[in-house]
Every structure is written in C-alpha cells, then in structure tokens.
Amino acid sequence: MDLLNLIEARKSVRKYEDKKIPKEDLDKILRAGWLAPSWMNSQPWKFIAVQNNETKAMLSELAGFQPHVKNADAVIVCVADNNAWNREVFGEVLKKRGMTDDGIDKIFKIETFYPPLLGQKTTLLRSVEQLTYAISYMMLEAKELNIDSCIIGAIANEITLKNTDDKKQIIEKVNNTLNLKDGEVIATMITLGYSENKEEKTNKQRKNIEDIVFYEKC
Ligand SMILES: Cc1cc2nc3c(=O)[nH]c(=O)nc-3n(C[C@H](O)[C@H](O)[C@H](O)COP(=O)(O)O)c2cc1C
Secondary structure (H helix, E strand, O other): OOHHHHHHHOOEOOOEOOOOOOHHHHHHHHHHHHOOOOHHHOOOEEEEEEOOHHHHHHHHHHOOOOHHHHHOOEEEEEEEEHHHHOHHHHHHHHHHOOOOHHHHHHHOOOOOOOHHHHOHHHHHHHHHHHHHHHHHHHHHHHHHOOOEEEEEOOOOOOOOOOOOHHHHHHHHHHHHHHOOOOOEEEEEEEEEEOEOOOOOOOOOOOOOHHHHOOOOOO
C-alpha cells in the first residue's frame, strides 16, 4: 500500500480475532523497530515480543488491566534501555561511527549531546523519545502485514507515576519475568492482532489540519 494510505488506514484496534500471527510477520515487525533512527544512533531500547498467556495477563495488570493487552495475540514490550547511554556502551556506538577517543570525550561533556549530564529523568525521557520512532515503524509494518495494533502508554512506571510504591509488586513481577536489568524501564507496549471487526472504518478524529500545520510561521 502507498505509505500515506497505510498511515490513513492504521487505527487503534482493541478487539482481536483468536488468530495467531505468523512468526515471520512478528520478525518483520521487530526488524522495523530495529531499523528505526535514534539520537546519534544510541538505540536505547529493547523490544520483547510476548505471546505467553500468563505473561500477557501480567502485562495487562501493569497497564491497569486493559483487556486488549491480555487478548492480543502478541504484545511487543518496548523497553527504554537507559544503560545504552553508559560511557562504554554509547562510546562503542560512537567509535563505530568513526569518532576518535578525544571526540567522544568531548561529546560526553556537552549536555545537548549527552543526556546523563542532565540526570536520570532526562536520560529516561531521551530514551522514551527514541522509542517513539521505533514504535511508529513497527505499527506501520504491522499494518502493511494486515495486522492491527494499539499503543499502550498507560503503564505503571517511573514516567507515569510520581511514586511507583503501590505498583512495586507487579512492576517487579513483570521485570523478573522479562529478565529486565536495572536501568531498563518498560515505557510502552504495542498490542498486535487481527481486528474482530474488519468492516469498521477508520475514524480519524483529529484537530483541524489548518490549526496545527503551517508553512513558515503559525
Ligand atoms: C503514547 C500513546 C499512548 C497510548 N496509550 C494507550 C493506552 O494505554 N490504551 C489504549 O487503549 N490506547 C492508547 N493509545 C491509543 C490512542 O488512544 C489513539 O492512538 C488515539 O486515540 C488516536 O486514535 P487512532 O490510533 O485510532 O488514530 C495511546 C497512544 C499513544 C500515542
């Protein structure tokens, strides 16, 4: 499909048929995420495809018991990998780009280039910022394969809650199940499946394009 038509056709789907997504299609969707651009190629992310029913139930609980997380055939857990900004890891990426040790040292002293200089919260925000591109890529690749999706952002985590104490148990349970390390935060999920209602048209409720799109100035 033409890309703009594909973008028009994509919509959030929350009710799915009981039908398996072929492994090769899941692989393609994950590959689209892997190929997404990121800040200086930092790639501060991990994508975990989950099809196990027990794990999906846990993920649904993490997302305030949203039913489509449990009912989707697959859920891609999008993890903000804050460890990707560590000097060794990020330094290695910059070296691969051909930067010298001196150049890399300079980068690590400039706030606009190196988020950890601005603290943990900013680093997490930067990781999440990168994830959004990969998520868009994966959703569009899914649509191209006739697989519907929904982004799940209402997740108990350090971004959505002032204090995660109340949700500590479920956060730990999910982190253990997915084998996440310190510094790896579940930022978003994508539910994937085949729409129960094939006839349903997209209902693009958007602000007026004239109110948000401009040339030269507002
Ligand atoms: C960052 C983000 C978080 C979202 N979180 C949820 C969510 O937790 N649950 C849900 O059902 N939909 C969620 N959505 C889907 C939006 O409600 C949906 O994209 C929006 O209403 C526009 O509709 P459309 O996707 O059909 O065009 C989220 C979307 C984005 C971009």
